[in-house]
Amino acid sequence: KIVLKTGGRPIGLTDDDADWMGWARSKDPLVGFPWQTSSDRVTTGIWMWSEPITVKSKDGQEYDILLMDTQGVFDEHTTPQQWSILVGLGLISSSCLIFNLSSDLQEDQLNIFDKFLQFGLLALQDQVNESDSSVETPFQKLVFLIRDWSNTQQYALGSGGGDNFIQKKLEIKPHHKDAHKRVREQMHKCFEKVNCFLLPNPGSAAFELNYNGATANCTLYLAELEKSILELMNPNEFPLKKLNGNYLTGQDYLTHFTLYCNLLSSDKMPDSESFYQIASRSCNSVVINKCIDKVNEELEKVLATRPFFKEDDLLQLQEDILRKAS
Numbered sequence: 252k253i254v255l256k257t258g259g260r261p262i263g264l265t266d267d268d269a270d271w272m273g274w275a276r277s278k279d280p281l282v283g284f285p286w287q288t289s290s291d292r293v294t295t296g297i298w299m300w301s302e303p304i305t306v307k308s309k310d311g312q313e314y315d316i317l318l319m320d321t322q323g324v325f326d327e328h329t330t331p332q333q334w335s336i337l338v339g340l341g342l343i344s345s346s347c348l349i350f351n352l353s354s355d356l357q358e359d360q361l362n363i364f365d366k367f368l369q370f371g372l373l374a375l376q377d378q379v380n381e382s383d384s385s386v387e388t389p390f391q392k393l394v395f396l397i398r399d400w401s402n403t404q405q406y407a408l409g410s411g412g413g414d415n416f417i418q419k420k421l422e423i424k425p426h427h428k429d430a431h432k433r434v435r436e437q438m439h440k441c442f443e444k445v446n447c448f449l450l451p452n453p454g455s456a457a458f459e460l461n462y463n464g465a466t467a468n469c470t471l472y473l474a475e476l477e478k479s480i481l482e483l484m485n486p487n488e489f490p491l492k493k494l495n496g497n498y499l500t501g502q503d504y505l506t507h508f509t510l511y512c513n514l515l516s517s518d519k520m521p522d523s524e525s526f527y528q529i530a531s532r533s534c535n536s537v538v539i540n541k542c543i544d545k546v547n548e549e550l551e552k553v554l555a556t557r558p559f560f561k562e563d564d565l566l567q568l569q570e571d572i573l574r575k576a577s
Contacts, residue, residue: 553568
């Protein structure tokens with residue numbers, strides 16, 4: 252289920268607010284995606300925020316970031332197959348996937364990526380077979396966000412300790428089984444970056460049933476969360492969504508997302524070949540759209556100075572423009 256969230260804009264997401272974390276409003280309730288302190292799940296399926304967050308890089312370029320929230324993957328209502336579909340759709344539709352965990356990263360949580368990393372390897376092999384140019388990873392950035400982290404003596408909070416932890420976790424060791432080795436090898440090959448943030452426990456107040464998200468008693472947690480968000484949302488480093496080297500426009504992204512939603516809408520888990528075929532269709536669609544945009548752009552330039560053409564001249568102009576676009 253895909254839900255478009257409307258209304259109730261989160262504080263500071265799109266406003267020019269120096270106190271976007273709400274330090275001066277520490278008693279205000281937390282608004283945004285629905286949530287609650289409960290053992291029952293709140294989010295089902297995938298929710299997407301209805302407004303993009305526009306950020307500007309140091310070179311003046313503006314980019315839109317879409318926020319997506321998925322339900323938790325390890326609960327009594329969701330089968331392993333459904334877990335894989337949720338993680339997979341989040342992975343292939345995102346330039347930065349944040350995998351939210353509690354306390355630690357376990358082997359079964361790593362293995363949930365296995366199906367989609369196999370698809371990634373197919374895409375890599377295709378690049379090797381068809382081109383001598385530099386090979387691009389099929390996925391961009393994966394971030395493990397581990398909350399309630401307690402082992403601060405060995406790995407400090409934040410990205411420093413987190414990156415050290417994930418590097419150690421993804422090392423291939425002699426005692427690893429073949430499946431454990433495979434998922435680590437595939438992760439290194441399939442992602443441009445794999446990072447990790449370690450967050451502390453938010454405090455006892457966050458576990459009360461009537462907790463409304465106020466941050467008055469969560470100072471350490473809030474400080475570490477703020478640092479993590481600033482690093483993640485840095486417009487000079489945030490990865491722009493791309494497919495086979497082509498950056499996606501809003502229309503490209505809609506086509507890309509729709510194709511994968513259709514593929515994953517059945518109860519049967521698609522195989523890696525199916526993902527690869529959809530990726531090829533999506534990539535072709537992106538290239539076609541870019542060519543059409545280029546042709547329209549060039550035609551508009553010419554027609555602005557010369558509104559009428561003989562048919563032969565127009566056909567020749569079209570050939571010239573198509574040659575440039577391709």
